[in-house]
Each structure stands twice: as C-alpha cells, then as structure tokens.
Amino acid sequence: MTTEFEYVGLPYRILFGQGTLAKLNAEVSRLSRSRVLLLTAGDLPGLGDQVERLLGPLCVARFDGATLHTPVTVTEEALGQLRASGADCVVAVGGGSTTGLSKALAACTGIDQIILPTTYAGSEVTPVLGETAGGRKTTRSSPSILPETVIYDVELSRGLPVPIAVTSAVNALAHAVEALYSAQANPIVDGWALDAVSGIGKGLSRLAGEPADLGVRSDLLRGAWLAGMCLASVGMGLHHKLCHVLGGSFGLPHAITHTVILPHVMSYNASATPDVMARIGAALNVPDAASGVFDLIKQADGPTSLRELGFGFDDLGKVADEVTASPYPNPKPLTRDGILGLLSQAWYGVRPA
Numbered sequence: 133m134t135t136e137f138e139y140v141g142l143p144y145r146i147l148f149g150q151g152t153l154a155k156l157n158a159e160v161s162r163l164s165r166s167r168v169l170l171l172t173a174g175d176l177p178g179l180g181d182q183v184e185r186l187l188g189p190l191c192v193a194r195f196d197g198a199t200l201h202t203p204v205t206v207t208e209e210a211l212g213q214l215r216a217s218g219a220d221c222v223v224a225v226g227g228g229s230t231t232g233l234s235k236a237l238a239a240c241t242g243i244d245q246i247i248l249p250t251t252y253a254g255s256e257v258t259p260v261l262g263e264t265a266g267g268r269k270t271t272r273s274s275p276s277i278l279p280e281t282v283i284y285d286v287e288l289s290r291g292l293p294v295p296i297a298v299t300s301a302v303n304a305l306a307h308a309v310e311a312l313y314s315a316q317a318n319p320i321v322d323g324w325a326l327d328a329v330s331g332i333g334k335g336l337s338r339l340a341g342e343p344a345d346l347g348v349r350s351d352l353l354r355g356a357w358l359a360g361m362c363l364a365s366v367g368m369g370l371h372h373k374l375c376h377v378l379g380g381s382f383g384l385p386h387a388i389t390h391t392v393i394l395p396h397v398m399s400y401n402a403s404a405t406p407d408v409m410a411r412i413g414a415a416l417n418v419p420d421a422a423s424g425v426f427d428l429i430k431q432a433d434g435p436t437s438l439r440e441l442g443f444g445f446d447d448l449g450k451v452a453d454e455v456t457a458s459p460y461p462n463p464k465p466l467t468r469d470g471i472l473g474l475l476s477q478a479w480y481g482v483r484p485a
C-alpha cells in the first residue's frame with residue numbers, strides 16, 4: 133500500500149552543541165546586523181549578563197521583562213525600547229516566555245531574531261505566536277514569526293532546575309508523541325519524533341541522579357529541538373487540546389499540566405494506535421508506552437496527579453464538556469464519558485495499566 137503525505141520544510145539556521153554561545157557575535161555579523169536588543173526574563177539576570185558581556189558594543193539595549201504567555205502590554209514596552217535604541221536585530225536568551233516576546237517583536241516589525249533557548253518548550257522552531265490581552269489568549273501563525281537563527285548551547289540549559297527541567301522535557305515529549313499519530317504524520321517527522329522520544333526518555337531517566345551531566349542535558353535539549361520541529365510541522369491531538377483547556381480556562385501551569393496528562397492520553401489512544409505505541413515503547417525501551425512514560429515521570433519526581441495541583445474534582449465534567457465541544461483531530465473518537473474517565477485517572481494519578 134502506498135502512503136500519501138505532504139511535507140513542507142521550514143527555513144532557519146540551527147547551531148547545536150556545547151559552548152556554541154561563543155558563535156553568537158559571528159551569527160549577528162552573518163545576518164549583516166550590528167545593533168542588538170537583548171531580551172531575557174526578570175528571573176534570569178545572570179544569563180542576561182553573560183550574553184551582554186559577550187556581545188560587548190554590539191548590544192545597544194536590553195529588556196529583562198519577558199513574561200509567561202506574552203502579554204501585549206509587555207510587547208509594547210519592548211517595542212518602545214526597540215525603536216528608541218535603533219536596534220537592527222534581537223537576541224533572546226531564556227525559555228518559551230522570552231522566545232514568545234522575541235517572536236512578538238518580529239511579528240510587529242519583521243526584525244531578525246537569534247534565539248538562545250534554555251528550556252525544552254520548543255517554541256523557537258515554530259511559526260506560532262501565542263499572546264494575551266485582557267486575560268484572553270490568541271494565536272497567530274506566519275513564517276515571518278520564525279527566528280533566522282537558533283543557537284542551542286547545552287551549557288545554557290545546564291542550570292535549569294530539575295523540577296522545571298522534568299516538566300519542560302515532558303512538555304517536549306508530548307509534541308513528539310502526538311506527532312506520531314497526527315493526521316499529517318509523515319516519514320520525516322516520524323523520524324524526528326522517535327529520535328526525540330528516545331533522547332528525552334534517556335535524559336529523563338538520568339536527570340534526577342545526574343542533573344549537571346552535560347550528556348543528560350544534551351539528550352534533553354536535542355530531543356526538545358526535534359520535538360519542537362514536530363510541533364511546527366504537524367497538527368496535535370487530544371493531549372494538546374486537554375492542556376489548552378486546563379491551562380486556558382482553568383489557569384493550570386503549562387508544562388506541569390502536560391506532565392500529568394500525557395500518560396493518560398497515551399493510554400486512552402493506545403487501542404486506536406497500537407503501532408505508534410509499540411514504536412514509542414521500543415524507543416523508550418519499555419513494554420508499554422503509557423505506563424513507561426508514567427514511570428519515567430514518577431522516577432524523576434515529576435507531578436503525576438491533577439489532585440496535587442489543587443484542581444477540583446467537580447470541575448472535571450466542565451473540562452470534558454469543553455474538550456468534546458470543539459475537539460482537535462484525534463485517532464480515537466472522543467466521548468464525554470471517555471474523557472471523563474481519562475481525567476479521573478489523571479486526577480487520582482493512577483498508573484496506566
């Protein structure tokens with residue numbers, strides 16, 4: 133049987149390795165730019181200082197105010213600084229919040245971006261920008277939102293505290309898992325996804341015991357990049373829909389919610405995707421993919437129940453209503469009872485059978 137698929141490549145330059153930060157100034161010159169606005173988050177002043185020192189006179193302004201979910205008020209403040217400084221490119225160092233601000237500036241002005249990611253969110257390789265205004269989140273997508281260059285330096289992610297690293301890595305794992313059963317799945321993305329699953333699995337299994345090991349951090353960062361490419365290339369399913377509802381309508385934290393929900397969505401979808409789950413199990417070297425992911429999270433001391441996040445059991449019905457009212461495409465049909473069952477398992481933190 134011949135499979136049919138479409139694949140569209142995305143244009144950016146990726147540098148990956150240890151100590152790659154040292155190539156930053158050459159990358160600014162490569163873009164024929166010479167006036168940098170440096171972006172970071174308020175709780176990452178050390179990283180900002182390190183990059184500012186390296187840039188030297190290339191850095192003409194610095195904005196430390198990147199915030200979760202890219203509020204437009206913050207973007208306007210940074211835009212003011214961009215215009216006042218006459219910067220001709222942006223360098224962003226930090227997690228998805230800092231990347232989001234950089235993408236927002238590019239969406240408004242078309243300015244060139246170089247991104248130095250320090251978490252595993254993967255936003256730096258997607259053309260999607262999520263913004264909030266007056267408490268409401270909107271998203272837009274355009275190739276012009278993509279950065280010109282992404283520099284992954286394993287050393288920059290080394291200081292990411294283990295509890296954040298665990299949930300950020302499972303957030304990345306979810307992109308790869310859902311890519312494998314996406315309606316747009318194709319051989320290129322399948323390859324990225326399985327490589328991501330294997331690397332993130334390997335990194336997660338060693339993270340708690342060897343948090344500063346560069347091999348562990350390299351497996352996680354490389355897996356996160358590949359998983360981000362999956363997110364950028366194919367549509368996501370039930371897992372992402374559930375996390376968007378739990379985060380958007382009920383205020384649960386992004387990566388932590390992904391961590392609690394993923395094994396239960398995998399268990400829900402397993403009967404409709406036995407081949408995919410077998411490939412994930414093989415990549416993780418476990419007999420069952422869903423319980424294998426649950427065990428990885430537990431072993432890394434990650435969160436495993438909605439109950440421990442303070443989520444009310446009585447609200448599960450409202451989540452099931454919202455998810456079934458406007459579902460994302462998913463390999464297994466969604467029923468209210470089915471989703472409610474999945475959510476109850478996640479609320480109690482039951483290990484998938």
Ligand code: NAD
Binds near residue numbers: 251253255387
């Ligand atoms: P984040 O950037 O807020 O980082 C999480 C925490 O880690 C922050 O407190 C941050 O200061 C800290 N941190 C980051 N790097 C560190 C380091 N090296 N050392 C110590 N602490 C460090 O959040 P995130 O989880 O990276 O990203 C989440 C955001 O990204 C959300 O707004 C989400 O919607 C967005 N996102 C967007 C896309 C997309 O494609 N548009 C994809 C994934 C995530």
